[in-house]
Amino acid sequence: MKQRDILWRYWPLLPIYPYSKRRTLRQEVLKNTIWTFDQVQGIFYVVVPIRMTIIRLETGGLLVYAPVAPTAECISLVRELEAEHGEVKFIVLPTISGLEHKVFVGPFARKFPQADVYVAPQQWSFPVNLPLSWLGFPPKRTYTLPQPYNKNPFGEEFDYAILGPIKLGLGAFGEVALFHKPSGTALVTDSVISIPKTPPESVQLDPYPLLFHARDSALDKIEDTPENRIKGWQRICLFATYFQPDALEVPTFKDTLQEAKQAPDRSKKAYYGLYPFGWQPHWQESFQQLQGNGRLLVAPILRTLILNRAPRETIKWANLLVSWHFERLIPCHFQAPLQVSPREFRQAFSFLEKEELPINQPKFPLPQEDLAPLKNIEETLEKRKLVPPRGEKL
Numbered sequence: 001m002k003q004r005d006i007l008w009r010y011w012p013l014l015p016i017y018p019y020s021k022r023r024t025l026r027q028e029v030l031k032n033t034i035w036t037f038d039q040v041q042g043i044f045y046v047v048v049p050i051r052m053t054i055i056r057l058e059t060g061g062l063l064v065y066a067p068v069a070p071t072a073e074c075i076s077l078v079r080e081l082e083a084e085h086g087e088v089k090f091i092v093l094p095t096i097s098g099l100e101h102k103v104f105v106g107p108f109a110r111k112f113p114q115a116d117v118y119v120a121p122q123q124w125s126f127p128v129n130l131p132l133s134w135l136g137f138p139p140k141r142t143y144t145l146p147q148p149y150n151k152n153p154f155g156e157e158f159d160y161a162i163l164g165p166i167k168l169g170l171g172a173f174g175e176v177a178l179f180h181k182p183s184g185t186a187l188v189t190d191s192v193i194s195i196p197k198t199p200p201e202s203v204q205l206d207p208y209p210l211l212f213h214a215r216d217s218a219l220d221k222i223e224d225t226p227e228n229r230i231k232g233w234q235r236i237c238l239f240a241t242y243f244q245p246d247a248l249e250v251p252t253f254k255d256t257l258q259e260a261k262q263a264p265d266r267s268k269k270a271y272y273g274l275y276p277f278g279w280q281p282h283w284q285e286s287f288q289q290l291q292g293n294g295r296l297l298v299a300p301i302l303r304t305l306i307l308n309r310a311p312r313e314t315i316k317w318a319n320l321l322v323s324w325h326f327e328r329l330i331p332c333h334f335q336a337p338l339q340v341s342p343r344e345f346r347q348a349f350s351f352l353e354k355e356e357l358p359i360n361q362p363k364f365p366l367p368q369e370d371l372a373p374l375k376n377i378e379e380t381l382e383k384r385k386l387v388p389p390r391g392e393k394l
Contacts, residue, residue: 003021004072005071005072005073005076006021006022006023006024006071006072006073007020007021007022007071007072008020008021008022008069008070008071010069010103010107011069013103014041014099014100014103016041016042016043017040017041017042017043017044017045017047017209018040018041018047018206022039022040022041022068022069022071022074023039023040023073023202023205023206024037024038024039024068024069024071024073024074024077025037025038025039025201025202025205026038026077029053029185029328029330029337030183030185030328032056032084032085033055033056033182033183034053034054034055034056034180034183034185034330034337035053035054035081036051036052036053036054036330036336036337037051037052037053037054037068037074037077037078038050038051038068038200038201038202039051039068039069039074039202040202040203040205040206041100042209042236042240044271045208045209045212045213045236046209046213046236046239046240047203047209047236048203048236048237048240048333048334049200049202049203049333049334049336050068050100050101050332050333051066051068051330051331051332051333051336052064052065052066052067052068052332053065053066053187053330054078054081054088055180055183055185056081056085056086057086057089057155057157058157058182059155060085060086061085061086061087061088061089062078062081062082062085062086062087062088062089062090063088063089063090063091063092063154063158064078064088064090064091064092064108064112064115065092065094065178065187066092066093066094066095066101066187066189066332067091067093067101067104067105067108067109068104068108069104069107070104070107070108070111075111078111087112087114087115088112088114088115089114089115089116090115090116090117090118090153090154091105091108091109091112091115091116091117091118092117092118092119092176092178093105093117093118093119093120093123094120094175094176094177094178094187094188094189094332095120095174095175095176095189095190096119096120096121096122096123096124096164096165096172096173096174097124097171097172097173097174099125101189101332102123102125102135103135105117105119105135105136105137106132106135106136106137106138107136109136109137109138109141109142110136110138113138115141116141116142116143116153117137117138117141117142117143118142118143118144118145118153119132119137119142119143119144119145120144120145120162120164120174120175120176121144121145121147121162121165121174122164122165122172122174123144124171124172145160145162145176147162149161149162154178156181157180157181157182158178158179158180158181159178159179159181159324160176160177160178160179161176161177161179161317161320161321162174162175162176162317163175163176163177163191163313163314163317164310164313166306166307166309166310166313166314167309167388168305168306168309168387168388169381169385169386169387169388170386173306173307175188175189175190175191176189177189177191177317177321179321179324179326183327183328184325184326184327184328185326185327185328185329185330185337186321186324186326186328186329186330186345187329187330188321188329188330188331188332189331189332190299190302190331190332190333191298191302191307191331192296192297192298192329192331192345192348193296193297193298193299193331193333193334193335194294194295194296194297194331194334194335194336194338194340195237195241195290195291195294195297195334195335196291196294196334196335197230197234197291197294198229198230198233199229199230199232199233200334200335203233204229207224207229208222208269209232209236210228210229210231210232210233210236211223211224211228211229211232212232212270212275213231213232213235213236213239213277214228214229214231214232214235215275216278216279217259217275217278218256218259218260218262218263218273218274218275219259219262219263219264220264221264221265222265222270234283234284234287234291235279235283235287237287237290237291238283238286238287238290238370241290241299241300241301242290242300242370242371242373242374243301243373243374244373245283245286245370246280246282246286246367246369246370246372247279247280247281247282247283247286247370248277248278248279248280248283249277249278249279249280250276250277250278251276251277251278253276256274256275256276257274259273259275260272260273260274260275261273263275286367286370288364289364289365289366289367289370290364290366290370291364292364293364294335295344295348295364296329296338296340296344296345296347296348297348297366298348298349298351300366300370300371300374301374303351304371304374304375304377304378305374305377305378305381305387307349307352308351308352308390308391309387309388309389309390309391310391311352311353311391311392311393311394312391312394314349314352315349315352315353315394318345318346318348318349319346321342321345322342322343322345322346323342324342325342326342326345327339329345352393352394353393353394354393354394
């Protein structure tokens with residue numbers, strides 16, 4: 001693989017790690033039928049997988065769900081599938097607010113001029129609400145998915161279900177789940193995740209972020225060991241889901257600068273020695289509660305700030321997905337594919353109900369101490385009327 005094959009020249013549109021250099025990992029989920037394409041992205045080396053899924057159509061051709069950065073490497077991997085299974089016919093943007101998904105759709109669609117682009121209803125952008133054509137979407141072949149469902153543009157092999165839009169003051173949240181009937185596979189975007197104990201292969205293509213966060217202070221050297229990769233990954237998961245978990249200690253600015261001056265690596269790559277983090281011993285217990293043996297869960301930010309604004313609508317959407325009786329679930333982040341039951345999926349949304357569904361497995365309640373910063377954010381946003389109040393539990 002040549003270095004230029006992984007370059008993403010439009011990275012300033014979303015200036016987050018890994019910036020212009022993005023590796024792509026393709027995995028065949030179901031032989032000659034479903035493939036995932038994983039890249040990584042994040043801020044301050046808090047990197048998690050972002051995933052595109054491609055499904056072969058029974059009538060010939062391919063459907064693309066949630067495009068990733070169309071680097072030369074990524075497009076080459078898609079072209080290999082086109083050569084064997086037919087051209088890309090559909091491109092689906094399944095979210096209305098997720099810039100990490102939306103920013104890639106226009107450039108990706110230009111690589112496949114024969115494909116129709118379908119987007120979730122009521123798209124918006126921040127800080128200025130721009131038309132999709134200004135964001136690079138091809139205007140003559142971009143369509144909004146019908147809502148309510150009246151005509152399926154993808155044919156009889158697919159169903160889809162739209163959550164939202166859930167109004168959030170400045171904007172809205174929405175997600176399109178897609179069900180491939182022949183394989184019994186459901187695709188979702190951000191609604192649920194499953195966190196592995198060890199870092200996924202896509203994250204280990206460049207282990208530096210893992211090793212960066214495995215340190216206990218800026219004075220520690222970067223050392224590549226299996227233990228440090230796991231340690232760094234688990235801390236990254238706490239950052240990515242809670243932002244400020246209870247076990248995190250933030251030193252003063254003065255102490256951070258003093259340590260930076262003594263750091264063994266003061267290069268640009270190491271943020272000039274800056275490492276404003278410390279961890280209390282119970283961070284591992286916090287991760288275990290979050291990870292919950294790989295159970296499905298709604299990410300803390302979604303359950304604290306978004307989905308609890310519309311419990312009834314969310315539960316209705318979750319019940320519709322349960323009715324699909326899917327055998328396999330592929331989210332756009334963290335672990336995939338997942339061999340989970342519809343009941344396990346439905347259980348993930350029990351926090352929206354007064355009585356949780358009974359389950360025959362250990363329970364892993366999220367620590368209230370870890371949720372406290374998000375709840376403080378929620379309280380501030382509600383006071384300033386930037387988000388609507390919580391909906392009543394069912």
